[in-house]
Amino acid sequence: MEQALALEIRVHIAALAAYAIAAGLVLFGATMSKPRLTKAGHLVALVGLGIHAAALGLRWYGAGHGPYLTRYEVLSSNAWVTMAFVQALRLRRRGSEGLAVFVYPAVLLLLGLAVYTGPEVKLLPLTFRGIWLVLHVAFYFVAFAAAILSLGYGVLHLTRDAALTSRVPAVPDAAELDRESYRFAGLTFAFWGIGMLTGAIWAYYSWGRFWGWDPVETWSLVTWFVYGIYLHARRFYGIRGRKAALLLVVGFLLAVISLFFTSFLTTSLHSEYFH
Amino acid sequence: MAFVAVFGALGAWIPQSALGNADALATWQRNNPLMARVADALGLYAIFSSWWFLTALTIFAVALAIATVRLMRASWRTWRSPVRVTRTLLPGASAGPILDRAKRAGFRVRSEAPGRHVLGRHGSGVWASSVLHVGMLLSLVWAALLLGTTTGAIADLSLGEVREPGAEYYAVEDPSDPPELGMPWRLDDIEAVTWPSGVLKELSARLSFFDGNAWTERTTSVNHPLRIKGHTIYTQPGEFGDAVLLRVIDAGDVEHLLRMDFYFIEDGQPTYTDGSYVIGGASIEGRWDPNGVRDARPLGLRPAGDGTAEPVMLAPGDMAEVAGLTVEFIDTTRWARFIVQRSPSVTPLFIGFAIIGLGSLMLYAWIPRELVLEEADDGVRYSWHVARMSRAYMSERDAILGIASGEREGL
Numbered sequence: 001m002e003q004a005l006a007l008e009i010r011v012h013i014a015a016l017a018a019y020a021i022a023a024g025l026v027l028f029g030a031t032m033s034k035p036r037l038t039k040a041g042h043l044v045a046l047v048g049l050g051i052h053a054a055a056l057g058l059r060w061y062g063a064g065h066g067p068y069l070t071r072y073e074v075l076s077s078n079a080w081v082t083m084a085f086v087q088a089l090r091l092r093r094r095g096s097e098g099l100a101v102f103v104y105p106a107v108l109l110l111l112g113l114a115v116y117t118g119p120e121v122k123l124l125p126l127t128f129r130g131i132w133l134v135l136h137v138a139f140y141f142v143a144f145a146a147a148i149l150s151l152g153y154g155v156l157h158l159t160r161d162a163a164l165t166s167r168v169p170a171v172p173d174a175a176e177l178d179r180e181s182y183r184f185a186g187l188t189f190a191f192w193g194i195g196m197l198t199g200a201i202w203a204y205y206s207w208g209r210f211w212g213w214d215p216v217e218t219w220s221l222v223t224w225f226v227y228g229i230y231l232h233a234r235r236f237y238g239i240r241g242r243k244a245a246l247l248l249v250v251g252f253l254l255a256v257i258s259l260f261f262t263s264f265l266t267t268s269l270h271s272e273y274f275h
Numbered sequence: 276m277a278f279v280a281v282f283g284a285l286g287a288w289i290p291q292s293a294l295g296n297a298d299a300l301a302t303w304q305r306n307n308p309l310m311a312r313v314a315d316a317l318g319l320y321a322i323f324s325s326w327w328f329l330t331a332l333t334i335f336a337v338a339l340a341i342a343t344v345r346l347m348r349a350s351w352r353t354w355r356s357p358v359r360v361t362r363t364l365l366p367g368a369s370a371g372p373i374l375d376r377a378k379r380a381g382f383r384v385r386s387e388a389p390g391r392h393v394l395g396r397h398g399s400g401v402w403a404s405s406v407l408h409v410g411m412l413l414s415l416v417w418a419a420l421l422l423g424t425t426t427g428a429i430a431d432l433s434l435g436e437v438r439e440p441g442a443e444y445y446a447v448e449d450p451s452d453p454p455e456l457g458m459p460w461r462l463d464d465i466e467a468v469t470w471p472s473g474v475l476k477e478l479s480a481r482l483s484f485f486d487g488n489a490w491t492e493r494t495t496s497v498n499h500p501l502r503i504k505g506h507t508i509y510t511q512p513g514e515f516g517d518a519v520l521l522r523v524i525d526a527g528d529v530e531h532l533l534r535m536d537f538y539f540i541e542d543g544q545p546t547y548t549d550g551s552y553v554i555g556g557a558s559i560e561g562r563w564d565p566n567g568v569r570d571a572r573p574l575g576l577r578p579a580g581d582g583t584a585e586p587v588m589l590a591p592g593d594m595a596e597v598a599g600l601t602v603e604f605i606d607t608t609r610w611a612r613f614i615v616q617r618s619p620s621v622t623p624l625f626i627g628f629a630i631i632g633l634g635s636l637m638l639y640a641w642i643p644r645e646l647v648l649e650e651a652d653d654g655v656r657y658s659w660h661v662a663r664m665s666r667a668y669m670s671e672r673d674a675i676l677g678i679a680s681g682e683r684e685g686l
Contacts, residue, residue: 100580175666182664190638197632198628210624218286222287235663
């Protein structure tokens with residue numbers, strides 16, 4: 001197991017290097033209008049995803065639990081799910097390549113932060129052993145990945161006329177960017193909600209209450225509400241384009257605060273997690 | 276939603292006194308003196324139990340109920356609506372290839388008449404918003420019911436000890452209405468499994484309940500509470516350990532039986548009493564060393580608060596003088612504290628959660644589409660309807676109809 005953990009750190013760094021190369025190639029290829037470089041960047045990202053999966057597998061084996069406890073594990077898993085999401089999207093749907101300009105650097109940042117925080121292994125606390133926690137965390141991973149994609153489309157929409165994105169041939173038109181950000185915000189809302197509810201079930205079985213206005217719970221609810229407000233604003237009040245994209249940015253900032261900062265800022269039952 | 280979100284965020288930022296955050300609240304007040312004065316003046320230390328926040332939640336629930344009814348009516352109308360009139364003509368097209376392509380794309384034939392075909396996909400998706408809102412409403416109402424009616428207490432038992440109905444609890448949430456199973460129950464065993472490092476891996480307790488005829492054994496463990504007679508009994512990871520049973524004779528020759536508790540320590544090192552025990556005016560504290568790290572005799576006793584005093588060491592059966600008390604170490608046992616909660620069943624809440632989950636996924640993944648084809652002399656007339664995100668499905672429409680993207684606009 002110790003050997004697996006020692007190897008896992010090196011494999012993680014290899015994945016980080018692959019993502020760095022992929023992000024560099026995609027950004028350079030996009031800004032310099034070199035489609036072959038962009039294509040090579042996507043290929044390197046795909047290889048990086050495989051390496052990253054191996055790193056997480058080794059971590060799982062070495063730590064004896066899924067990669068969802070420490071900052072290192074959570075950030076790395078978030079990065080992997082996001083990259084897997086964008087690769088699946090890219091391979092399945094034409095016209096989504098432009099998203100890589102935003103998402104590859106974001107994934108690089110997430111994994112870089114993970115490696116920076118250090119790979120200390122923690123034993124799973126007793127109350128963390130259970131299927132509801134696994135579901136809770138897994139749904140949040142998907143929700144956060146969807147939030148990054150949604151934000152990516154939103155930011156591309158906001159910067160559509162800016163120097164960088166206007167030169168990227170794969171970036172779709174404004175209407176499609178707007179529509180895709182809406183689609184992924186819907187997915188964020190769905191999975192964030194389910195993640196929150198599975199968390200409530202876990203809390204009931206572990207702590208004897210399903211809701212306690214704990215700061216992390218409350219921020220999570222606030223984030224869900226803001227995504228709900230965004231969806232209602234679009235569907236019933238016709239808010240589109242820049243205004244909608246700006247609301248998404250707010251929602252994403254709340255998601256980041258809720259997932260990564262709240263347990264540091266205040267005393268929370270969730271403090272055992274992500275430290 | 277916006278009101279609840281804004282004040283929810285505020286309540287997450289300002290430590291809430293009602294949630295037992297005394298230390299965090301004091302620290303926050305020290306660090307934010309100006310905001311602390313504002314929060315104090317506006318009563319922001321108990322946001323989640325304040326009348327205005329509860330009123331906002333109630334308004335939210337009422338709005339949700341109204342929205343749910345309206346959505347259900349709208350969904351019903353859409354579900355039952357007559358088939359749309361075909362308007363757009365595809366000159367020279369025939370229905371056969373279009374039908375084949377639609378079926379390959381997952382569309383099913385809803386109705387067929389000579390020369391007229393109605394096809395659809397994910398028709399039940401029209402209910403998505405309604406399902407989501409019904410789930411939210413059910414969850415919100417049941418959550419309010421649970422929060423309003425649940426009452427809890429902490430029962431403290433040692434091995435073999437029977438808790439009789441009406442006996443006092445270690446702590447109780449509402450002394451006027453404590454939870455009560457109405458039957459004797461007993462702690463039979465506590466099983467703690469640790470990792471090689473000593474960290475707790477599993478914890479379970481065997482309890483027995485007397486129904487008037489016989490004792491029935493049940494188990495409660497961390498993450499798997501025991502539900503019995505409208506009550507839920509939770510095991511707590513930090514609330515168990517070893518205990519020693521002492522016979523104490525005070526200076527006035529009065530005999531006392533004492534259970535001295537020690538919390539479970541993960542690393543196997545000696546552990547100390549949490550506070551002191553006062554008997555006949557004298558106060559003592561203890562050290563428990565079951566693994567013989569410091570001394571072969573596991574129990575050490577000394578006068579409370581005297582850090583310099585060398586503890587008197589005892590093994591089971593030993594007797595000694597401590598702080599003017601005569602203490603006999605009778606036996607060892609184990610103790611545990613259980614949360615006992617009386618509440619309605621939580622199942623409807625979880626059903627509400629499941630409905631929310633289903634509605635969310637339906638909303639995202641089941642986008643209802645309908646294609647109506649009418650054969651005409653000069654081609655095929657069609658209507659295409661998508662309930663949500665219609666522009667995202669234009670390419671699907673074009674592929675089924677066999678027209679180039681954007682060609683429809685020119686037709």
